[in-house]
Amino acid sequence: MHLSHVAQMAWFGFLGHLDVAVVEVAGILPDGRLIPSSSVGNNKTWLDQADKIILEVNELQSAGLEGMHDIYYGTQLPPNRKPIPLTHPSDRIGEPYLRCDPAKVIAVVRTRQSDRNSVFAAPDAVSEQIAAHIIDFMSHEVKQGRLPANLLPLQSGVGNIANAVLAGLNKGPFENLTAYTEVLQDGMLDMVRSGKLSFASATALSLSPQATEDFNKNIDFYRERIVLRPQEISNHPELVRRMGVIAMNAMIEADLYGNVNSTHIMGSSIMNGIGGSGDFARNAYLSFFVTPSVAKDGAISCIVPMVSHVDHTEHDVEIIVTEQGLADLRGLAPTERAKLIVERCAHPSFRPQLQDYLDRAAKSSSGLHTPHLLNEALSWHSRFLETGKM
Amino acid sequence: MHLSHVAQMAWFGFLGHLDVAVVEVAGILPDGRLIPSSSVGNNKTWLDQADKIILEVNELQSAGLEGMHDIYYGTQLPPNRKPIPLTHPSDRIGEPYLRCDPAKVIAVVRTRQSDRNSVFAAPDAVSEQIAAHIIDFMSHEVKQGRLPANLLPLQSGVGNIANAVLAGLNKGPFENLTAYTEVLQDGMLDMVRSGKLSFASATALSLSPQATEDFNKNIDFYRERIVLRPQEISNHPELVRRMGVIAMNAMIEADLYGNVNSTHIMGSSIMNGIGGSGDFARNAYLSFFVTPSVAKDGAISCIVPMVSHVDHTEHDVEIIVTEQGLADLRGLAPTERAKLIVERCAHPSFRPQLQDYLDRAAKSSSGLHTPHLLNEALSWHSRFLETGKM
Numbered sequence: 001m002h003l004s005h006v007a008q009m010a011w012f013g014f015l016g017h018l019d020v021a022v023v024e025v026a027g028i029l030p031d032g033r034l035i036p037s038s039s040v041g042n043n044k045t046w047l048d049q050a051d052k053i054i055l056e057v058n059e060l061q062s063a064g065l066e067g068m069h070d071i072y073y074g075t076q077l078p079p080n081r082k083p084i085p086l087t088h089p090s091d092r093i094g095e096p097y098l099r100c101d102p103a104k105v106i107a108v109v110r111t112r113q114s115d116r117n118s119v120f121a122a123p124d125a126v127s128e129q130i131a132a133h134i135i136d137f138m139s140h141e142v143k144q145g146r147l148p149a150n151l152l153p154l155q156s157g158v159g160n161i162a163n164a165v166l167a168g169l170n171k172g173p174f175e176n177l178t179a180y181t182e183v184l185q186d187g188m189l190d191m192v193r194s195g196k197l198s199f200a201s202a203t204a205l206s207l208s209p210q211a212t213e214d215f216n217k218n219i220d221f222y223r224e225r226i227v228l229r230p231q232e233i234s235n236h237p238e239l240v241r242r243m244g245v246i247a248m249n250a251m252i253e254a255d256l257y258g259n260v261n262s263t264h265i266m267g268s269s270i271m272n273g274i275g276g277s278g279d280f281a282r283n284a285y286l287s288f289f290v291t292p293s294v295a296k297d298g299a300i301s302c303i304v305p306m307v308s309h310v311d312h313t314e315h316d317v318e319i320i321v322t323e324q325g326l327a328d329l330r331g332l333a334p335t336e337r338a339k340l341i342v343e344r345c346a347h348p349s350f351r352p353q354l355q356d357y358l359d360r361a362a363k364s365s366s367g368l369h370t371p372h373l374l375n376e377a378l379s380w381h382s383r384f385l386e387t388g389k390m
Numbered sequence: 391m392h393l394s395h396v397a398q399m400a401w402f403g404f405l406g407h408l409d410v411a412v413v414e415v416a417g418i419l420p421d422g423r424l425i426p427s428s429s430v431g432n433n434k435t436w437l438d439q440a441d442k443i444i445l446e447v448n449e450l451q452s453a454g455l456e457g458m459h460d461i462y463y464g465t466q467l468p469p470n471r472k473p474i475p476l477t478h479p480s481d482r483i484g485e486p487y488l489r490c491d492p493a494k495v496i497a498v499v500r501t502r503q504s505d506r507n508s509v510f511a512a513p514d515a516v517s518e519q520i521a522a523h524i525i526d527f528m529s530h531e532v533k534q535g536r537l538p539a540n541l542l543p544l545q546s547g548v549g550n551i552a553n554a555v556l557a558g559l560n561k562g563p564f565e566n567l568t569a570y571t572e573v574l575q576d577g578m579l580d581m582v583r584s585g586k587l588s589f590a591s592a593t594a595l596s597l598s599p600q601a602t603e604d605f606n607k608n609i610d611f612y613r614e615r616i617v618l619r620p621q622e623i624s625n626h627p628e629l630v631r632r633m634g635v636i637a638m639n640a641m642i643e644a645d646l647y648g649n650v651n652s653t654h655i656m657g658s659s660i661m662n663g664i665g666g667s668g669d670f671a672r673n674a675y676l677s678f679f680v681t682p683s684v685a686k687d688g689a690i691s692c693i694v695p696m697v698s699h700v701d702h703t704e705h706d707v708e709i710i711v712t713e714q715g716l717a718d719l720r721g722l723a724p725t726e727r728a729k730l731i732v733e734r735c736a737h738p739s740f741r742p743q744l745q746d747y748l749d750r751a752a753k754s755s756s757g758l759h760t761p762h763l764l765n766e767a768l769s770w771h772s773r774f775l776e777t778g779k780m
Contacts, residue, residue, distance in 0.1 A: 002672075002705050012675065013536045014720045078542050078634025078675055083473030146403045152468050237673060238628035244468020259700065267696075267767070268751075270759035274705055282392075282672060283627060285402065285468055306657075308764060310649065310700035315392050315664055330404045361658075369660035374698060375772035377657070382765035 003182065004235035004279040007045040011077060020106075021050035025098070026061035028108070033097035036069045036228065037061045038115070039204035044071055044230045047100050054107045055100075060114055064219030069228045070094045086239055089153050089180040089201040092227065117209045120186050123164035126292045129323035130161060131168025134248070134288060137319065137326055139173060141286075153180035154197075155240075155280045156188065157249040158206050161290055163187040165248055170196050180245050182234050182276040184226065186211040192225050193218075201227050203234035235279040244285035249277040251289045251312075253302045254320050254345070256338040256358060257370050258329050260289050260312040266381050267308030274311050281316045293322035293347035299389055301350035303341060305357045306377035314370075320345050334370045335362070350390070393572065394625035394669040397435040401467060410496075411440035415488070416451035418498070423487035426459045426618065427451045428505075428605075429594035434461055434620045437490050444497045445490075450504055454609035459618045460484045476629055479543050479570040479591040482617065507599045510576050513554035516682045519713035520551060521558025524638070524678060527709065527716050529563060531676075543570035544587075545630075545670045546578065547639040548596050551680055553577040555638055560586050570635050572624050572666040574616065576601040582615050583608075591617050593624035625669040634675035639667040641679045641702075643692045644710050644735070646728040646748060647760050648719050650679050650702040656771050657698030664701050672706045683712035683737035689779055691740040693731060695747045696767035704760075710735050724760045725752070740780070 001009070009015050023043050027035040036043060037058055047053060072094035076082065086093050123131070141147040151174055156162045166187025169177070179188055179200035189211050191197035205228075207215055215222060233239065240247075252261045252271065262277050264270055281287040289312065291302045302322065314334065320327045325344035329337045335358075342354045361371035380390045391399070399405050413433050417425040426433060427448055437443060462484035466472065476483050513521070531537040541564055546552045556577025559567070569578055569590035579601050581587035595618075597605055605612055623629065630637075642651045642661065652667050654660055671677040679702065681692045692712065704724065710717045715734035719727045725748075732744045751761035770780045 005705075009720070013534070016721065078632070079478065079538065081632040081634070082477060083475060083628075083632070085473060087472060088469065144403070148469065237631055238473075241627055242468070242471040242473070244471070264760060267762040267764050268755040268758040268760055278672075278703075278705060282668075308762070309760065310703055311705070313668075313700055313703070315395075315668060315701070330399070331406065365658040368658040370654060370658055370699065372657040372698070374657050374768045374775065378764045378767060385764065 002235070002274060002278045003231050003276045004237060007042045007230065007232040010042070010045050010049050018046065018050045020052045020054065021046035022054045022056060023047060024056045024058050026065045027057065027063065028055065029097065032100060032102045034100050035066045036071070036098050038065060038228070040069060040071070040228045041203055041231050044098055045232070047098055051104065052106045053100065053104045054109060055105060056109045056111050058111050058113060060112050062216040062219050064216070064223060067096050068223045068226060069096050071096070071098055071230060072233050073099070075232065084233070084236060084238055086233070087242065089178045089243065090199040090227065115206070115212070117207065117212060119208045120163045121160040123167050126323040127161050127164030128168065130290050130321050131165045133321050133326040134165055134290075135168055135172045137328070150174060150176040150178075152244045152246050152285050153178045155179070155181040155245045155247045155284070156185070157275070157277060158183050158185050159250050161250045161292070162248060165290065166191060170194055180234075180240070180243055182231070182280070189215060192222060197225075199225055201229060201234065203229055203231045235276040237279060237283045240280055240283040245280060245283070246286045246288075247280035247284035248288045248290065249281060251291050253291070253304050253307050254289060254317070254341065255304050255307045256341055256354065257334045258314040258317045258320065258337050258341065259307050259310050260317050261307040261309045262311040264309035266385060267378070278312060278316070281312050287316060287318040288321055289317055289319070290321045293324045293345060294350070298347070298349065300384060301347060301354075301380070301390055303346040303350065303354060304380050305354070306372060308378060308381045322347075324348075392625070392664060392668045393621050393666045394627060397432045397620065397622040400432070400435050400439050408436065408439045408441070410442045410444065411436035412444045412446060413437060414446045414448050416448065416455045417453065418445065418447065419487065422490060422492045424490050425456045426461070426488050428455060428618070430459060430461070430618045431593060431621050434488055435622070437488055441494065442496045443490065443494045444499060445495060446499045446501050448501050448503060450502050452606045452609050454606070454613060457486050458613045458616060459486050461486070461488055461620060462623050463489070465622065474623070474626060474628055476623070477632065479568045479633065480589040480617065505596070505602070507597065507602060509598045510553045511550040513557050516713040517551050517554030518558065520680050520682075520711050521555045523711050523716040524555055524680070525558055525562045527718070540564060540566040540568075542634040542636050542675050543568045545569070545571040545635045545637045545674070546575070547665070547667060548573050548575050549640050551640045551682070552638060555680065556581060560584055570624075570630070570633055572621070572670070579605060582612060587615075589615055591619060591624065593619055593621045625666040627669060627673045630670055630673040635670055635673070636676045636678075637670035637674035638678045638680065639671060641681050643681065643694050643697050644679060644707070644731065645694050645697040646731055646744065647724045648704040648707045648710065648727050648731065649697050649700050650707050651697040651699045652701040654699035656775060657768070668702060668706070671702050677706060677708040678711055679707055679709070680711045683714045683735060684740070688737070688739065690774060691737060691744075691770070691780055693736040693740065693744060694770050695744070696762060698768060698771045712737075714738075
């Protein structure tokens, strides 16, 4: 599910009845209000919808989190919804605490459990090249007057490649940036600390142990520059589109016409959920999808004739970037997109095969909109499953 | 492209420079303002962006259109965008006229050209069954308290099946309905006339010659009950989600996991653009996709192992309906979805083959999220291309 849909599906009653919610908090005020933890997510909704609540007070969460959150309680159900009055990443439209009916609380549990803190790989040559292509492109767009000098609010997916792109931006030419993103990771915290990023809005932190330590130590600094919101606000289509977010998300593979697979290996095996990538990509001002051009030591091309699973259709993908280059797909017809993706993004060792597929597809279905050879379109994947080679 | 994206892409400068725009209008006021025609579309944007303008005054358009439009001029570019102050389909937030700089007008042309008026087929047994399943489902949702008695604003795609569903609603149990849709066709005009639909918002009319005659004759009646808006407003994600639109769109085929192909026959040949179906389906309160279970006199199943083109992913498709039945996919895991789609929506003559595919896929990739046999997934399509049979 798109993460912006989860909370409202619960309010609509589409997900059934919620009996018990277990909610992590950083603290409980004497009057019963809750200090959210470093992950707000949909806790507002679970606290509201569940019959019974178990509060998990996590003592590893910094007491300094108090005041960093902005919990918006203005959401309604259709047909009574009103505009959400948020126009910039730093706007505050709610309250710093979660409301909770004390009568529903059946237990309060103390814990000192840390997040599943993933350590990010240091940027390597491939990810640095991807970052460089993106920065070049953005610089060009600023020159052409299609982006302000301080860009527009950034969104970044989580992962090593995304982290490396942020590291690139942290050394790049842009100043006074803002972020309106789902999850704030090490690369973005670095940008806040360096001053490149003047303000960041997110729903949760996903920091390495080292970055967590820095965050907790300097929380008074970060509290002035970071706000954490409910997920339905951090990912809301209304807000992402209004602010003109620049969306940067990693992918597993892209196909010749610009469809993107973000979630399923070889069509069947889930690697991760779609998260907020659809919320951001669909409604973004600019929508980037990034990947190294090959995987498995070069045995697999990440540019394929047809993706084995579609999360983002050709209608939602504007710019594809690999270490080989960047394909700007805006305003192009499908066959123009295919040409550019092969030329700019595919690894040279797979270009001839991709071009051959394209040529034969065009010949077999001349004049059609997205020429495909359906008996071959997924053959790269099925061959890999059989032989380990594309 | 999603139609809600077209105008803003032009403003952003992503589609290049616009030299000349040819804009159809119903009339020109003495002060130079324009009475829009029965199709507003993106004319506001073309008038604003083009260097030169040719106005086509269509005398077949009713003079009574004056006052039916609501042209919103509050749109801005990021980072200066504000909430769009529209909360109900009947709200008026703009002006009844298009603004136009007279200095840019290089020609005014008179015409009496009619629309390409398509005649809709009368509802047949299949489309009546589809309509009945939808009405049953909606009645159930009202009983469960998940929909108000007068539902929520309706959106309907254009075409024979969609038209038949509207004819079903016109005979159905729901009163005082509203519509927030892209294109208003015969079926919806019937509902306005009968009083079932108390108000309809759209960007354009797409009426048969007979319905056009009725519309023009009774335009004073319709002008109180219909408003025509720019396409970026009729399809705006912010507004579709806020109002909780009920989206009903036709499709070419759906697959076992709920991915939908709306646009491309056999993966290559475009039948129609995606239009606004993505704008509505993604942001809807409820998102229906409808099709007869078979095509080509039963030679083709419209439920297939894997769609040959994806326009709406599993994340955006909630309810699939054929004449066989309705599959409510909300909250279901992929393999649960597949089971329900085969049982409820597939034609009985294809159910065993679909079930066989599912069984073998599950066996071959046991425990995976969306089990597929990639060397067979598109074989139904490629076999049809070779033999004319699935």
